[in-house]
Amino acid sequence: MPYFDSPADGTRLHYVDYGPADGPVAVFVNSSYLGTEMWEYQMLPLAGEGYRCVGLDRRGHGRSDDVWGGYDLDTLADDLHGLLDHLDLGGVTLVGHSVGCAEIVRCLTRHGTARVARVALVAGVAPGLARSADNPDGWDPAAMRAANETWLRDRPAFFNDPEAIREFFALHLPGNEVSPAYVHYLSGRCLVATARATSALMDLVTTLDVTAEVPKLDLPVLVLQGTHDTSAPLELTGARVARLASDCTLKVYENAGHGMFATHGAEITADLRDFLSAGRTTDPS
Template sequence: MPYYESPVDGTRLYYVDHGPATGPVAVFVASAYIGHEMWEYQMLPLAEAGYRCVALDRRGHGRSDAPWSGYDLDTLADDVHGLLDHLDVREATLIGHSIGTGEVVRCLTRHGTARVARLALVAGVSPGVVRSPGTPDGVDPAVVRADDEVFLRDRAAWFAAGVDAFFAAHLPGNEVSPEYVRYLLDRCMSTGPRAAMGIRGVVAALDLTAELPSVDVPVLVVHGTDDTSAPLAGTGERVAKVVPDGTLKVYERGGHGLFVTHARQLTADLREFIDAGRTGAR
């Protein structure tokens, strides 16, 4: 199985590498609690079309080792960059979902553009969704702490209760099968409580306001109108305005789980964005 070691502390991290080795490189970073599996509806068709699709399981997630420490944004971003170094990729498009958008942004601002040509931020919680100096309209930290207590008391019930809102499944066209929901919940529960609380802490502390203006590569921002986890106005719309070269694509009726409900549209938009880099468009 393909593993590499974190450049920070040697944690063994799992990744998948699909498609031709010579194809344009797309590197996927998943949402909280989920491993590389969440990207199946994007990675498979893109790999079959000739793109090299790489995705890692974040520390504590999926098949990666679950150390006690390292659940901070700098370490997680260094883990991503460690994969780029391990595979010696160039001109990569980094694609993050939810908190994964924070990891790919920090990877670029921390390590530069020697290996990264473009960023795609899908249903991102960037620049931050909890109240902070840079995100004054965010959620009250006290509300987050109370939600942490609910999460710790019964993670399984917490995940199950949030499914409808996650997919905006009450809206026409967003139906998701019970079988897929059960599969995704199982994947979420495979992430242990230490890693899960660690990544929740990263979300709670996230404030990328100061560094987004320094992102000097093209950025595709994809966001849904009905994303209750990361409301459009404070996240996707704001990011697209403050990065120097941002393009916003808004999906009608899209929730946080648009990688499933709007899978074909997302895959097509990612392909178009990657191809723009191949033709030299900036």
């Protein structure tokens, strides 16, 4: 069965494993509130082309256990590394979205790169959004906490708010199209994440700062970020990673919002395919 126990505290975590067992491996790390279903426009095509695509449901998300603790960045990073160990994966490309990108950074700086060859960060919140000494132009942490409290009073309303949906997908801009049915589906999947997980992840984003860790990433990094991402503005996130990381390629998607994994699904898949292929070995025979 596609479950394993977290090495941190024994929490039962669910994962998916698509494609051939001997294909080049991509491990997908999800956004807050969503499970592996968010990557369908990337995982299914790539798995069909011979890549092994693995995805982890974060604790309290998807089909993983509902638990109270373990939503700190260290434990989430340990959960991710535990999956790599459980499946004995090597030469991995880690692909993250939003807070999943920070989990990837912490996983690498905490556990090293023995199993990981490269990293792709899609609409990431890394290095961090909150104002700090390293990020003087960041958001006011008090305002972020106040917004979180408002959202948590009525989670279904938050995840179904028309204006929030419009901003998430940047639907007011050309080229960004998702059906009402897809929006309804994705909002429903967000509500599968437990109230505890939702609250804890919101708190995590308010304090998250991996600025000092990004320069330690000694491997190729691909950053894909949208010009109209109001959840992870380019100058606070992807552009900063590109300046901090020693081997980084930044690709900016015109008009894309935070939900670019859906609105720009085919383009992201193509960029990931190229990135994965850069490390693909060819049998000399």
